[in-house]
């Protein structure tokens with residue numbers, strides 16, 4: 001088969017479903033030796049089909065696609081990364097342990113680069129060096145959702161979806177409005193307060209119309225008198241239906257009044273960090289309550305049983321080098337490999353060769 005036929009086959013031009021017949025006819029038409037053979041009349045009985053060469057635009061488009069795929073695959077992207085519909089898969093394709101855990105998140109996708117190079121990553125240790133937010137500048141307007149809301153086991157957390165509900169829950173900070181999209185939980189806590197970690201943490205994830213993000217967070221502490229935060233009881237009302245990743249159900253009535261009071265009366269830490277899960281996008285405004293809310297043992301056990309361990313390790317102080325980048329630079333064998341290659345090269349050996 002010649003180049004023209006190949007091009008015709010791949011471009012799909014003027015080739016009917018009987019490819020064998022068409023190609024045979026083409027061969028007869030193009031090769032005079034075939035038509036001179038004794039049985040040539042059988043082959044030439046059917047008039048040769050005209051193969052229309054691909055249009056120049058088709059060839060140019062194919063060439064550009066070839067270059068695009070070559071360049072991206074050469075730089076470590078997988079075909080899955082290049083397929084736009086796979087983004088939701090990528091977003092959930094991380095874990096908290098092993099090669100796909102926090103140390104490997106940047107390697108899962110080029111979109112996760114911030115996890116290993118950004119200098120504004122979360123969570124962090126919160127102490128006096130971290131600035132505070134004045135409660136006077138914060139207005140939390142969360143309506144009660146008496147009908148409850150949808151809750152999902154995403155495989156990484158338990159997440160309650162409130163975006164698109166009849167009334168929008170909003171937090172105003174310094175006069176700017178942020179709409180609440182969802183809230184989810186982490187066991188154990190991601191943030192620490194003066195190096196103390198807590199059994200659980202909740203993140204209320206907001207966005208403003210300009211795309212900037214704000215996360216309102218509080219930690220929970222176990223109680224000895226069985227008191228617990230009412231919102232948690234509502235969230236875990238149907239938790240037995242959420243044991244498998246991907247399952248969804250409804251929460252009980254969500255009443256936010258005590259929570260809003262907690263944020264507006266107590267002291268808050270405020271800093272600029274990131275999402276604590278891939279793609280670790282930075283520039284996120286964090287407001288974390290300095291005092292924990294209550295959590296009783298049965299509620300804690302119910303959360304922990306479903307979510308397992310889902311806390312990212314503590315990041316460096318905001319503005320300082322990403323810990324992963326720092327650690328990679330300090331790996332001793334990196335220097336040895338470089339020296340080995342250098343020595344082999346100087347002796348005339350191949351840099352790419354193996355010993």
Ligand SMILES: [Zn+2]
Nearest residue numbers: 184186203276
């Ligand atoms: Zn979170």
